[in-house]
Amino acid sequence: MITLADQLLVLVLLINFISLGTSRLIFSIRAVAVQGVILGILPGLIHPFSWHLVGITTVIIAVKGFVIPLLLVRAVRSAEIKREVEPFLGYVPTLLLGAVFTALSFGFAGKLPMLPEHQNYMFVPASIATLMSGFLVLTTRRKAISQVIGYLILENGIFIFGLLLAEAMPIMVEAGALLDLLVGTFVMGIVINQISREFSSLDTSRLTSLKEE
Amino acid sequence: MAQELVAASTLIFAATLLAALSGAPLLVPGLLSVSRGQLLATVLMLAASALGLIGAAVALISGSSEIFQLAWALPFGPAEIGIDPLSAWFLIPIFLITGCAALYARTYWHAGHYPHNVRKMTFFFGVMTAGMSAVVLARDGISFLFAWEIMALASYFLITTEDEKPEVNAAGTLYMITTHTGTLGLFALFPLLNLLSGSWLFPAAGSLTASSPLAAAVYLIALFGFGMKAGIMPLHIWLPSAHANAPSHVSAVMSGVILKVGVYGIVRTLSFFNAVPLWWGCSVLALGGVSGVVGVAFAIGQHDLKRLLAYHSIENIGIIFMGLGVALVGQATGSPAMMLLGMSGALLHVLNHALFKALLFLGAGSVIHATGTREMDLMGGAARRLPYTALLFGVGAVAICGLPPLNGFVSELLIYLGFFQGIQGTGGAAAAAAALAAPALALVGGLAVACFVKVYGIVFLGSPRAERHEASHEAGWPMLLPMLLLGSICLVIGLAPSLVAGPLGRVSLTVLPLLVTTAGLPLQELAPLEMITIAGALLLALISLVTFWYRRRLAGTVCSENVTWGCGYQRPAPRIQYSASSFAGMLTSLFAFVLKPQSHPPEIAAGIFPDRSRFSSHVPEAVLELVYIPALKRLYARFSGVRKLQNGILQQYVLYSLVTLVVLLAVSYF
Numbered sequence: 001m002i003t004l005a006d007q008l009l010v011l012v013l014l015i016n017f018i019s020l021g022t023s024r025l026i027f028s029i030r031a032v033a034v035q036g037v038i039l040g041i042l043p044g045l046i047h048p049f050s051w052h053l054v055g056i057t058t059v060i061i062a063v064k065g066f067v068i069p070l071l072l073v074r075a076v077r078s079a080e081i082k083r084e085v086e087p088f089l090g091y092v093p094t095l096l097l098g099a100v101f102t103a104l105s106f107g108f109a110g111k112l113p114m115l116p117e118h119q120n121y122m123f124v125p126a127s128i129a130t131l132m133s134g135f136l137v138l139t140t141r142r143k144a145i146s147q148v149i150g151y152l153i154l155e156n157g158i159f160i161f162g163l164l165l166a167e168a169m170p171i172m173v174e175a176g177a178l179l180d181l182l183v184g185t186f187v188m189g190i191v192i193n194q195i196s197r198e199f200s201s202l203d204t205s206r207l208t209s210l211k212e213e
Numbered sequence: 214m215a216q217e218l219v220a221a222s223t224l225i226f227a228a229t230l231l232a233a234l235s236g237a238p239l240l241v242p243g244l245l246s247v248s249r250g251q252l253l254a255t256v257l258m259l260a261a262s263a264l265g266l267i268g269a270a271v272a273l274i275s276g277s278s279e280i281f282q283l284a285w286a287l288p289f290g291p292a293e294i295g296i297d298p299l300s301a302w303f304l305i306p307i308f309l310i311t312g313c314a315a316l317y318a319r320t321y322w323h324a325g326h327y328p329h330n331v332r333k334m335t336f337f338f339g340v341m342t343a344g345m346s347a348v349v350l351a352r353d354g355i356s357f358l359f360a361w362e363i364m365a366l367a368s369y370f371l372i373t374t375e376d377e378k379p380e381v382n383a384a385g386t387l388y389m390i391t392t393h394t395g396t397l398g399l400f401a402l403f404p405l406l407n408l409l410s411g412s413w414l415f416p417a418a419g420s421l422t423a424s425s426p427l428a429a430a431v432y433l434i435a436l437f438g439f440g441m442k443a444g445i446m447p448l449h450i451w452l453p454s455a456h457a458n459a460p461s462h463v464s465a466v467m468s469g470v471i472l473k474v475g476v477y478g479i480v481r482t483l484s485f486f487n488a489v490p491l492w493w494g495c496s497v498l499a500l501g502g503v504s505g506v507v508g509v510a511f512a513i514g515q516h517d518l519k520r521l522l523a524y525h526s527i528e529n530i531g532i533i534f535m536g537l538g539v540a541l542v543g544q545a546t547g548s549p550a551m552m553l554l555g556m557s558g559a560l561l562h563v564l565n566h567a568l569f570k571a572l573l574f575l576g577a578g579s580v581i582h583a584t585g586t587r588e589m590d591l592m593g594g595a596a597r598r599l600p601y602t603a604l605l606f607g608v609g610a611v612a613i614c615g616l617p618p619l620n621g622f623v624s625e626l627l628i629y630l631g632f633f634q635g636i637q638g639t640g641g642a643a644a645a646a647a648a649l650a651a652p653a654l655a656l657v658g659g660l661a662v663a664c665f666v667k668v669y670g671i672v673f674l675g676s677p678r679a680e681r682h683e684a685s686h687e688a689g690w691p692m693l694l695p696m697l698l699l700g701s702i703c704l705v706i707g708l709a710p711s712l713v714a715g716p717l718g719r720v721s722l723t724v725l726p727l728l729v730t731t732a733g734l735p736l737q738e739l740a741p742l743e744m745i746t747i748a749g750a751l752l753l754a755l756i757s758l759v760t761f762w763y764r765r766r767l768a769g770t771v772c773s774e775n776v777t778w779g780c781g782y783q784r785p786a787p788r789i790q791y792s793a794s795s796f797a798g799m800l801t802s803l804f805a806f807v808l809k810p811q812s813h814p815p816e817i818a819a820g821i822f823p824d825r826s827r828f829s830s831h832v833p834e835a836v837l838e839l840v841y842i843p844a845l846k847r848l849y850a851r852f853s854g855v856r857k858l859q860n861g862i863l864q865q866y867v868l869y870s871l872v873t874l875v876v877l878l879a880v881s882y883f
Binding site for chain 2: 089104108109128130135136138139140141142147150
């Protein structure tokens with residue numbers, strides 16, 4: 001089971017690179033949806049069966065795999081944009097940076113003082129690498145929808161870290177994480193709407209005109 | 214006993230929850246009409262305040278304390294709430310004033326007149342009440358900060374009830390900035406306390422030594438953070454505009470209670486320490502003296518009724534600080550009499566100021582409701598139309614001036630007696646400080662009398678100065694009843710201070726546990742409380758006798774009406790009366806060196822028939838306009854380079870987080 005989990009985590013890492021390297025928004029959203037589904041399966045592989053676990057799995061697959069991607073695809077369709085053009089940083093440099101960060105996170109995770117039973121998993125490095133990829137998407141892309149995607153990847157990274165603690169994790173923390181996601185999506189939804197209404201464009205760099213002088 | 218106490222705490226928790234939820238039904242769309250929702254919220258708030266008051270009274274009378282641990286998984290260790298006499302003492306004004314204000318608001322801010330903001334106001338009023346109650350119940354730094362922020366944010370929304378007006382928004386913004394500056398201090402305070410005591414829980418009273426430099430830092434930061442909320446000079450800048458621009462019942466609660474929560478924070482922090490150095494007491498005493506004198510001087514110069522009352526809050530906070538200073542000086546010099554007198558004077562003044570200041574703000578609200586202006590120079594003769602309001606406002610005015618037979622006199626007398634104990638005591642620095650502070654307190658009292666003679670004379674006596682703002686109607690009973698209640702409590706405390714002496718002694722004991730070990734003097738032996746009762750009763754009898762005699766004499770004579778200050782002119786006009794600024798002119802010019810009054814004299818053109826001209830004068834918020842704003846402007850210019858970091862590009866903001874994260878990772882890696 002552990003090896004299967006590790007293989008799935010490799011898949012998660014590869015999906016990070018897909019989102020870093022593609023300019024097509026729909027493709028990127030689908031990739032993140034697949035990542036969400038994988039994350040939903042993971043808890044079942046590493047923890048013994050319990051109804052609590054079933055609940056978590058269902059909610060995560062439903063929210064991360066279907067609800068949020070559907071909302072995003074709809075936003076993309078209604079805004080009639082297909083591609084992220086002119087990112088702040090090109091796709092190849094972003095991919096390279098992503099690779100560097102992934103390597104660094106593996107190095108860093110090895111140094112962390114962890115419990116012996118967590119030592120051999122790929123969870124921690126995968127978590128940090130995903131987190132960094134999310135940050136990269138957030139910092140390099142212009143379109144508000146790309147920002148949401150970056151935020152989702154970031155959230156996925158945090159979620160992977162939480163997986164190690166799923167049994168010890170109090171419900172409050174889970175609820176907090178889901179709430180976080182919800183709020184994040186809402187805020188971004190509002191931002192998307194406001195930007196496109198105010199500037200008839202989804203370019204977040206236009207937000208600079210809102211800056212107080 | 215234990216059973217009783219459980220009941221007390223249950224009552225208080227229930228009251229807090231009830232208050233927090235009182236406005237919630239209004240927020241559910243379509244559930245209730247605004248008016249019914251407001252009525253429901255008023256009833257719930259009254260129930261909450263009844264429960265809370267009973268709970269606080271039971272806790273005060275039983276005098277023991279209880280602590281509950283919250284099942285609250287936070288990363289900072291256990292969270293605790295508890296009730297002890299000090300908390301219970303502050304809970305009394307919290308629940309009393311909010312209950313009165315809630316009843317008042319039902320008529321004063323009726324849903325029919327303010328359909329747009331009544332939901333917001335009612336909801337946040339309950340939340341603020343619950344927040345204040347939670348602040349005094351919290352027993353660890355983290356829950357304290359939570360409750361503190363709930364209180365601070367709820368009161369922001371209350372100040373900005375009428376957020377369509379630009380001056381209200383400006384007042385709200387100023388409040389927001391200052392309150393968060395103060396909270397920043399508290400964020401530093403609790404980690405420092407944690408360093409001292411090794412826990413986020415509040416240390417037991419008197420368990421920390423005050424001699425270390427860390428303790429001095431804790432003291433100074435507490436003075437800054439809590440002093441900002443309490444409105445001590447020179448941190449008071451948010452207070453006048455916030456009090457003036459909030460609805461009157463909100464000003465009553467803000468001035469009566471929220472400032473006291475700041476005082477509570479200081480008292481609580483001071484109670485952790487033993488062997489307090491002398492300079493702590495002297496600095497608190499000095500701050501109190503400055504706040505008292507300068508606060509009342511500013512008050513004299515104001516034309517806006519609510520701004521004037523707001524400056525009086527600063528003055529009264531100064532008096533409370535003077536009491537605390539006496540207690541601290543007593544602690545430093547080992548004089549239990551000074552400690553007890555100062556602390557109980559300060560604590561009693563906390564309650565008294567809450568009572569009479571709320572009474573005054575509610576009375577001012579009634580006058581403003583009837584005249585439609587806050588400008589005193591447009592009012593006049595309100596006593597004719599609002600006789601009950603005038604009487605009750607008069608009670609509040611006498612109380613705030615510290616005159617017998619009302620409650621302000623009792624607390625100020627206790628503080629005076631503390632000063633005298635210091636002067637007669639061991640001598641040295643303590644005696645010098647007390648000898649310097651006593652005249653300051655006397656000056657404050659005298660100036661307060663002058664100021665309230667002005668207010669009462671200009672607003673209630675004489676004849677109306679502007680026809681448009683003639684007082685039209687007496688306030689309804691839901692507005693008068695709270696004022697009557699507050700006024701009678703003022704009178705009861707003023708006439709029978711021995712009623713509160715027992716609880717006061719117990720509260721002082723929880724704050725200053727040293728008193729138990731040294732001679733535990735009862736308050737009754739230190740202060741002539743029976744004498745106050747006798748003298749007060751005699752005075753009251755004399756006043757009623759004179760009134761009765763005057764009425765009878767008046768009834769028998771023929772009265773003619775004329776304009777006040779008509780001075781024998783043939784055609785006197787109401788405008789000929791003394792105005793608020795002319796009455797205060799002499800005192801304002803005496804204090805011109807701090808007040809910096811600005812007057813715009815009329816231009817009188819040469820010639821036989823000069824043109825129309827106008828004269829105006831006002832006393833600005835000198836500390837804000839002449840000290841803080843220029844300093845901040847200079848700072849702004851100096852640091853304009855840093856503002857390039859805030860460039861409005863979302864991606865760069867995220868990049869800052871990323872860089873921080875990478876740096877932290879790298880630091881922990883190597």
